[in-house]
Amino acid sequence: MPVLWLILIVLALAAAGFVAGRLRVTTAGGARPHSLPNYYGWNVAMKVMVPAFAALIVWLLAQPFVVNGQVSGMITEQAIPEGSTLGLVMSDVRRVADGLDTAVSQGIMTHEQAGSIRAEFTDIRNRLGEAGVALGSNVSAEVLRAAQKYRALNATGNLWMTIAVLALALAGLAWGLKQAHGEFRARNTVETGVRIILLSAASLAILTTVGIVLSLIFNTIEFFRIYPATEFFGSLTWSPSFGGGSELGIWPLLWGTFYISLIALIVAVPIGLFAAVYLSEYAGSKMRAVAKPLLEVLAGIPTIVYGLFALLTVGPLLLSVFGRDGLNWMQAGTAVMTAGLVMGIMLIPFVSSLSDDIINAVPQSLRDGSYGLGATQSETIKQVILPAALPGIVGAILLAASRAIGETMIVVLGAGAAARLSLNPFDAMTTVTAKIVSQLTGDADFASPEALVAFALGMTLFVLTLGLNIFALYIVRKYREQYE
Structure with missing residues (x-):
């Protein structure tokens, strides 16, 4: 049945x-x-x-x-x-x-x-x-x-x-x-049963997280049993081959991950922060009621749509300016700059929404005290509000950075698949998440290092993003304890 x-x-x-x-x-x-x-x-x-x-x-x-x-x-x-x-x-x-x-x-x-x-x-x-x-x-x-x-x-x-x-x-x-x-006593039995169901649901979430971590750990250990950790962390070449003779150095992938994330943050942080300052300090109630939801719509767009936007629109546009018909810096539409710009657009609502909430949480008494001393609105924002909200803003930026590091579809469609160490933002590169997908696509033999390396990559990425999230949550919590 x-x-x-x-x-x-x-x-x-x-x-x-x-x-x-x-x-x-x-x-x-x-x-x-x-x-x-x-x-x-x-x-x-x-x-x-x-x-x-x-x-x-x-x-x-x-x-x-x-x-x-x-x-x-x-x-x-x-x-x-x-x-x-x-x-x-x-x-x-x-x-x-x-x-x-x-x-x-x-x-x-x-x-x-x-x-x-x-x-x-x-x-x-x-x-x-x-x-x-x-x-x-x-x-x-x-x-x-x-x-x-x-x-x-x-x-x-x-x-x-x-x-x-x-x-x-x-x-x-x-x-x-x-x-x-x-x-x-049916009521007592039902309420006890509901309590057990709620406890089981909470435990299931925790056990799922534990299961994911254990799966990563065990498969990572299995990978390092058949492939030296010194070569994984010490090699500067990424060249997998399911027939044997692979070089599985992680540094080209980490470099591509951080390079694309850096460009995305350079795009998202100023725009998101300026938008947050405008919405919280300058915009009227009617403008805020319209602009803030429209800005947050960007967070609800599927990443595959952003990837297609990078592949079909942003990449050709950059190629027309920086390619052979222009400055001749760019050879193809798939590049670090393409993925970084589109990913930055995706991260704008993460930065702006969190920063807006943090700026609004700054006590009004600080603003009134600054105005009472004769400061203008712009001086109050620069010298009082932003310094007071800085820990929370830093936490929002770090959370956006962890989101950028874990992005996959934009990188797959917009950045290319080349694992290389290069400073040229118009070169095609790839990231850890994109290679995890490629290594596990198809009928991969999970006993081979070329497939198990995906778990080692995932474990490395998990540790990095976990560290960023913990650091961001620590800063946000410290800020909340000070101003709430």
Whole structure:
């Protein structure tokens, strides 16, 4: 049964349980029930949904590991082509299994034919071709058998998952209806359950963060086991090659990351800060009500749109000025300057909005004292307001810098893919995030250093941005303690 149908069935049982539990209390005679009728309904609904959905989530997470473990044991060394790995063969197994499902859904094959181990390999290959599933030349009969096993195990697992989830939902329904009587303290049970759900949601966020960090750490350690850390941090060359002989020095990527981020901050900080000063000190209420939302719209534009803007508009515009028809400094539209300018436009609302809030938080008494001493408005802004708001403004700039360091799509489309150390802002360069994407794109073998290097890059970037965020939050907190 599809997972969506299973979820809808559980929700329907929960809704029926809510109505039945409420009616059972309201129609029963005797003494006044301990809780309101809705609490009895929610008690039944929670007992239906919570165990069923918990089992569904655990099953969906555990089944792929179990199935992959059993199927990978069927792959012999002879079935792994020279130059390939078990991970790539398992990718073929999953692709063939999906192709069998496609052929069955299109009516080209029956379930029995797709799962029969006696079926001719060439016959199944031809039928998959009719279904539009192209198999590579390295897909052997052994891979086909593994795909059939993979498909069968998934089908069996889905069947037992459906049975287990529905059994838990029905058991919860019966248990909740049994408790739907006036003496049962339904309100206490529901409130305790809601508290546990809220605690679980908060814990899930924390555990997700911990899981991400641990995943980065373990894979980074695995990378440094097969590739020297001295070469990773000491080499000035980035030249990955999945065939071997890679040079994976991080410094060209870090240089591109910081160079593009620096140009973005040079664009975003003055414009964002001037906009914040105007909106907080000079603009009237009507102008502020219109200008501030329009400025913050920039923060809601998807980064892929900014990337396309860099590729199709800013890059050709810069090329027409600084290219061969102009100053001849620029060879192509993809360059550090292209990505930096567009990223700076994207960062303007981050700087302006945070700086505006910080400037508005400066006590009015400081302004009144400056005016009382005879200072003009511009002198008050330069000598009183901005120095008072400086810690918070620095924190906003650092937060914008961490956002720039982690940007990907603008760099991929606007800066190019060349990993080089150069001071020319009109050269094509790339960043850490862009190379993480490229190293993990496609059927990468996660046992090779060329794929595992993405985790080392991610760990390095995580440490850098975490340090910037901690420093920024420290400065902002210090500012708030002083002026709130």
